[in-house]
Amino acid sequence: MKEEVRLMKGNEAIAHAAIRYGCDGYFGYPITPQSEVLETLEELMPWETTGMVVLQAESEVAAINMVYGGAASGKAVMTSSSSPGVSLKQEGISYIAAASLPALILNVMRGGPGLGTIQPSQADYFQAVKGGGHGDYHLIVLAPSTVQEMVDFVGLGFDLAFKYSNPAMILADGIVGQMMEKVVLPEQRPRRTEEEIRRQCPWATNGRKDGRKRNVVTSLELESSKMEVINHQLQARYREIEKNETRWEEIGVEDADYLIVAFGSIARICDKAREIAAEKGIKIGIVRPITLWPFPSEAISKAAEGKKGVLVVELNAGQMVEDVRLAVHDRLPVEHFGRMGGIIPSPEEVVDALEEKIINKK
Structure with missing residues (x-):
């Protein structure tokens, strides 16, 4: 095709x-x-x-x-x-x-x-x-x-x-x-x-019955010392993934006064909110995490530098906001705005939430 x-x-x-x-x-x-x-x-x-x-x-x-x-x-x-x-x-x-x-x-x-x-x-x-x-x-x-x-x-x-x-x-x-x-x-x-599978995946089980070695794939290990070694191997792999595979997108971050962090379709709603806010003289930048794990903590931390506040917008009660707060390290206010139960916020609601929770908050 x-x-x-x-x-x-x-x-x-x-x-x-x-x-x-x-x-x-x-x-x-x-x-x-x-x-x-x-x-x-x-x-x-x-x-x-x-x-x-x-x-x-x-x-x-x-x-x-x-x-x-x-x-x-x-x-x-x-x-x-x-x-x-x-x-x-x-x-x-x-x-x-x-x-x-x-x-x-x-x-x-x-x-x-x-x-x-x-x-x-x-x-x-x-x-x-x-x-x-x-x-x-x-x-x-x-x-x-x-x-x-x-x-x-x-x-x-x-x-x-x-x-x-x-x-x-x-x-x-x-x-x-x-x-x-x-x-x-x-x-x-x-x-x-x-043949390509055998070459690329030497660990794969092969079902041999001809006397040659058969690979056994399992998640079970009864010896604690060996299980700890396996866990350390996994953690080393995760650090490698964090180093090489973190992905994100930035929109209008450099000239912004405020930062919005959102993922998935909600990031698109927030981009429209950015346009509406600009008409009111409010400069918003957006960071959209593409990999939620590994999470782009360093990118968000850098994007937040010099900003007056961060609004995290999600279709939930507040989950990714925890990772954003860890990334920002209490250097500036981080607030959450979310809808639940299948309700999708409008771009105007996002702008209103930014004004209420950060810009006009006393």
Whole structure:
């Protein structure tokens, strides 16, 4: 397939990107607002064109364990779900991280807690960035704000996952998953041969029955001293990822008096708020974290220099704001503005919140 320009939903774009970036297997389960990923893959039938396996599992738990098995064999595998479904996957995600396996997970966030609402949210920040499951581990977390980034981050997510032998997550809110935009789909990436997989993934289990060594992939280690060594190895890898893979975007930061930090679709709303504020003589700059982990703490700290205050805007009760406060180190006021329950703030509301919480605060 050649490069192609299309108009499509974010969820549909994920499915097309998975095929074109050479995904070997997708294992999922329907849940709003991300069900179009599985539906689009079933419609496209990539098993007839690229050999990609597409399977609707019997549950979210089954799906993530299928990903675990596929990743253990060196395949490029992924799953997708929405907030409650990702909660069910957490044990398996922790196992995959502990076993140092590459995999890609998509979370199109909906409001919670509990079953909550099918409307958009960003309330899974803690779950994705702080580990979600048990143990000391990190996912590489990418936060798209456009449908084009939904496409691009499939390729980037797989590349980073295999580069560092670590699972990656695309953390999208329901707005990005459901909205339609023009996208450029990449050319078809050739699928790897079995020889290439063996060369690139020497750790992969191979199922040999010919007497030669068989690799065993596991997250279990009963000796405490050995388990500590494994943990130190993981932490060293995380430091390397922090050093090399932190990503962010800045808009109008240098000449601004105030700073807004937002991710995903809300950063786009804040960009419009920046234009409205400029008409009132208020100069706003925006930092949009692209990697939520590793978090761009140094970039935010630098962007905050000389500013009068920072407003963190999220579709939640206040989660990323904690990391922004740590980055700023109490050098200036950091306030939070968020909507919950699937309510999306208008750009005017963002400007009002900045004035109320920072500019006019006594």
